[in-house]
Amino acid sequence: MGFLKRFRIRRILKYRSIPADLWQQSLKQISCTHHLTAVERVHLRELATRLMVEKNFIGIGIEVDTTMQVLIAICACLPVLHLGLKQLQGWEDILIYPGLFVVDRDEKNPDGVVQHRHKILGGETWQNGPLILAWDHLHNEINNPQTGRNVVIHEIAHKLDFLNGRCNGMPPLHPDMSIPEWSDTLSKAYIKLQHHPSKHIDGYASYSPAEFFAVCSEYFFCKPELLDKEVHGVYQQLGAYYRQDPLLPAIKS
Template identity: 40%
Template structure:
């Protein structure tokens, strides 16, 4: 009975809140990350995006006006991560907040002596455990890539949300049956330590060095590259790429390859 009610609600939302064709077509053309999706994937993504927009509320900070196109732009990328997963992975929170530009967030850290240190950080995005996703529109807008090719603040913050399904973000999201936690941990730890050494030695890296902050940031940055620059991630960290392909149940590198016979 419960499943029937959920199916009925889903059909009603999709019927009553369908995304207008012109708005959808404009968005699909503006986002390279959606290129290569087949017709079935595009339709599934459209349905997930419709349901996401119905379930979540978007607010503008500092008087910023969030337009339907802005909300759609964020929602479709959030749903790209769960294209072959479940919308329920985004349950237990309800709000997306957009700032016009970067925002300042206070931080408190306790050192080994028990002293509390306060600081303020300028951010382009933030995910709260059980709370909202906060984004700078200047960094999330179409064409924005403030930290170079392969970076995407929307994908980054929603990857954190998936990571948080096991509790606090630690770089280990809830894995599917058949995926080994030991293999994931070994592969991601080795890749993280490799990047940490490269950054520590002052070497130039193909992947955003912010990934070397901690394992949670490594997972989020790796997810950015998985979708935005899959060939780079597959070249630099092939085993990480394979684990993410298993987790997200997608292969963006394959989608990005030209069809056979193409010039």
């Protein structure tokens, strides 16, 4: 990182840091951050602060206040806590609708067949495009952590998946990870889920390998005990990728 960039980051953290009260209150609301150590919480605050400066939060039919921005930024930065904010470069806007939104367009399904789709969505993203989300949807998920779902984490998982060009359920892995092991573990679990739907993992995970990775990422952070129990190998691979182990109790430091 060059001197100018370091200087700019230091200024952002010094003058535009998320106020302490708002930070504590927001962190308390998001239960999937509760396992983080004190050091990780400080780091997450820095990343969230920088994300709020670097991205444009654009409400469409809704006013997006700072409290909302902080909640969104926390969810967006949790997956990259040990990967770095650099992973979220190449796009600028976070578009926020008040509730679920409709998309009507032709799309390729996972088999490559183009179909006209009319979908009602809680979130969406694409390579180099904005991250789009429905505020009500995220707010409900935050208030009902037992669901293990989080639309922002889902869309960030897609963003990471896109980093090697294709959103196919395999983001660029670290040099110490094995591509065959990742492919083998996730493919087997994905195919098994397609043939034997789980009572606990949302069926949307079996739509495509990309959705499998994104939905499992949600459970990894929001309901790690469930993912570990249902698909232990997938939990381990995601742990190696995200460089986190949400099942570890926080060591208060």
